[in-house]
Amino acid sequence: MSSDRKNNIREMARQNGIVQPLLTDLYQITMAYAYWKSGKVNDTAVFDLFFRTNPFQGEFTIFAGLEECLKFLENFHYSDSDIEYLKQTLPATIEYEFYDYLKDLTCKDIKLSAIEEGSVVFPRVPLLRVEGPLIIAQLLETTLLTLVNFASLMATNAARYRMVAGKHVSLLEFGLRRAQGPDGGLSASKYAYVGGFDGTSNVLAGKMFNIPVKGTHAHSFVTSFSTLGDIHSGTLRHADTETQCDFLKMVLECRKRVSEILDVSPEEASDGELAALVSYAQAFPAGFLALVDTYDVKRYNIQGLASRHGQRTNGHSGYNSNCGSNGHSIRSLSAIRSARGYSTFERTLRSGLLNFCAVAIALNTCGYRAVGIRIDSGDLAYLSVLARETFNQVAKELDLPWFAKLTIVASNDINEETILSLHEQGHSIDCFGIGTHLVTCQRQPALGCVYKLVEINGQPRIKLSQDVGKVTIPGHKEAYRLFGADGHALIDLLQRSTEPAPEVGQKVLCRHPFQESKRAYVIPSKVEHLYKVYWNAGKICTFPKPLVEVRERVQTSLRTLRQDIKRNLNPTPYKVAVSDNLYNFIHDLWLQNAPIGELF
Ligand SMILES: Nc1ncnc2c1ncn2[C@@H]1O[C@H](COP(=O)(O)OP(=O)(O)OP(=O)(O)O)[C@@H](O)[C@H]1O
Ligand SMILES: O=P(O)(O)OC[C@H]1O[C@H](OP(=O)(O)OP(=O)(O)O)[C@H](O)[C@@H]1O
Numbered sequence: 001m002s003s004d005r006k007n008n009i010r011e012m013a014r015q016n017g018i019v020q021p022l023l024t025d026l027y028q029i030t031m032a033y034a035y036w037k038s039g040k041v042n043d044t045a046v047f048d049l050f051f052r053t054n055p056f057q058g059e060f061t062i063f064a065g066l067e068e069c070l071k072f073l074e075n076f077h078y079s080d081s082d083i084e085y086l087k088q089t090l091p092a093t094i095e096y097e098f099y100d101y102l103k104d105l106t107c108k109d110i111k112l113s114a115i116e117e118g119s120v121v122f123p124r125v126p127l128l129r130v131e132g133p134l135i136i137a138q139l140l141e142t143t144l145l146t147l148v149n150f151a152s153l154m155a156t157n158a159a160r161y162r163m164v165a166g167k168h169v170s171l172l173e174f175g176l177r178r179a180q181g182p183d184g185g186l187s188a189s190k191y192a193y194v195g196g197f198d199g200t201s202n203v204l205a206g207k208m209f210n211i212p213v214k215g216t217h218a219h220s221f222v223t224s225f226s227t228l229g230d231i232h233s234g235t236l237r238h239a240d241t242e243t244q245c246d247f248l249k250m251v252l253e254c255r256k257r258v259s260e261i262l263d264v265s266p267e268e269a270s271d272g273e274l275a276a277l278v279s280y281a282q283a284f285p286a287g288f289l290a291l292v293d294t295y296d297v298k299r300y301n302i303q304g305l306a307s308r309h310g311q312r313t314n315g316h317s318g319y320n321s322n323c324g325s326n327g328h329s330i331r332s333l334s335a336i337r338s339a340r341g342y343s344t345f346e347r348t349l350r351s352g353l354l355n356f357c358a359v360a361i362a363l364n365t366c367g368y369r370a371v372g373i374r375i376d377s378g379d380l381a382y383l384s385v386l387a388r389e390t391f392n393q394v395a396k397e398l399d400l401p402w403f404a405k406l407t408i409v410a411s412n413d414i415n416e417e418t419i420l421s422l423h424e425q426g427h428s429i430d431c432f433g434i435g436t437h438l439v440t441c442q443r444q445p446a447l448g449c450v451y452k453l454v455e456i457n458g459q460p461r462i463k464l465s466q467d468v469g470k471v472t473i474p475g476h477k478e479a480y481r482l483f484g485a486d487g488h489a490l491i492d493l494l495q496r497s498t499e500p501a502p503e504v505g506q507k508v509l510c511r512h513p514f515q516e517s518k519r520a521y522v523i524p525s526k527v528e529h530l531y532k533v534y535w536n537a538g539k540i541c542t543f544p545k546p547l548v549e550v551r552e553r554v555q556t557s558l559r560t561l562r563q564d565i566k567r568n569l570n571p572t573p574y575k576v577a578v579s580d581n582l583y584n585f586i587h588d589l590w591l592q593n594a595p596i597g598e599l600f
């Protein structure tokens, strides 16, 4: 680990100022006092942090948030003002020596073991194991949970979007305005990137986490221009010759030419919109990506869409004909036209596309290549195909092959189902800009990680429940991932830490933790020990990987899962088992702890 990297972690830790010891539930501090008062200062404990159910009706979860947990441990310290606040807030009966004790608390005696960040993980397998003094380990609960729960939920959500989108489509996170407050927005941007998004519109996230920042422009930019008279200056410096071009004149000539090619009247295009696009192109001649739906008749084409967020049934499927750069089928426009039978298609996007093409061609004459368009309303399958056909036509007529490859960005309330449906229908979209449903985790707003005591002073602890799924697996454990003959992950196995690790080629009995009859022998082709010690003796001992490597880890880890475990509808559950020894240990302890009732 270079000193640069260490400094970098410290630097980020400072910026993440909201994560601090008081970012917790009051009951952690009141329990700490009661532990302290009852002489438990030297008690040692083991806590497991795990979840019981995968989110989004899926069968896998991506573990994220570890780096933030380490920063939290590194900085754990009650400041003078924290102590002052607690003195004012807790009952006056609290002994002052407790505050002296709190003042000196750090995580120097804590040991944290964890699964590698970015790995696929499964219910009941602890993501973190925290060992050390009971009081401090207890004080960490809420903060560790808040750092892992949303991070893992978001990374999982983003990974699911990536899976349905496929690897050839770009995904941009646009959610800050809709996120659960500023910190939710920042975390959403970070973990959307980890889960497989390519960039974010969130500038602070870009700066803090070194995530690519990307963006287009809004409708307000277009509507702020009314006429061509709003253009400040009609000129643009040529990219190569550096001479001033009469850009506006070129654009107007190009508009005339394109309107002939597309057989639409230039009078039907908005001059205010053209003024906006010209001005944007002058500001960003080499990065011109324009929103083209401001003045278009969109509703004609959205009539068939069923409900806002549900499955869309607009009679689109079944026309797939060829394949676009995004790897998804594209129907030809004539197929759509004849299927829909309406004649209004010529009016769709006529203003925006015409104006965009005019500006893009004029830019080309000045030595620049436009990037593309964004569509933010209407039927995104249909409009993207319409746009691509238009680009193809211009490319052919004007002998500008690159025009056919212009980027088409789509946004507007997109979720996993929309992407699946668009793929089914066929579209020509290269990039999705996704906000609300991604960052608010529309399909499941919380992951249910819990933090449970599994051992105290070397003695195992079990939490019993009527609901078997809620019974905790006691004791200090290790977790292993066993791989099958075909190289896929087969099962996760929990064992008591005193047991020898499973070995490649050696038969292991894997048992369902609670159902006696469910068991299987596994001969692993590979065994992965899931835990590494990340924090010990007051310092980070395994340094977390840079975000971009965590992001890669997500994809490599997902590749180890069989397809049926990852599919969207009714996925197969992945198996999590315990060793025979741990099975017997759990059930003996269960019997010891379950009270024997009396019948009268
Ligand atoms: N081809 C399609 N298949 C399935 N869903 C689509 C398709 N095209 C668009 N959608 C989705 O349909 C919804 C369209 O939203 P809505 O009915 O509000 O129309 P709109 O074009 O956004 O109108 P406005 O711009 O006036 O708000 C969005 O959630 C969008 O993601
Ligand atoms: O739709 P989302 O997935 O949340 O993506 C982000 C949205 O935010 C922007 O506009 P905004 O929604 O603020 O205004 P608009 O709907 O009027 O375009 C953008 O145009 C997208 O539509």
Ligand SMILES: O=C(O)c1cccnc1
Pocket (backbone or CB within 6 Å): 174, 175, 201, 214, 215, 216, 217, 218, 374, 411, 433, 435
């Ligand atoms: O850059 C964009 O196009 C953008 C950014 C945030 C929200 N919607 C769109």
Ligand SMILES: [Mg+2]
Pocket (backbone or CB within 6 Å): 412, 413
């Ligand atoms: Mg919107």
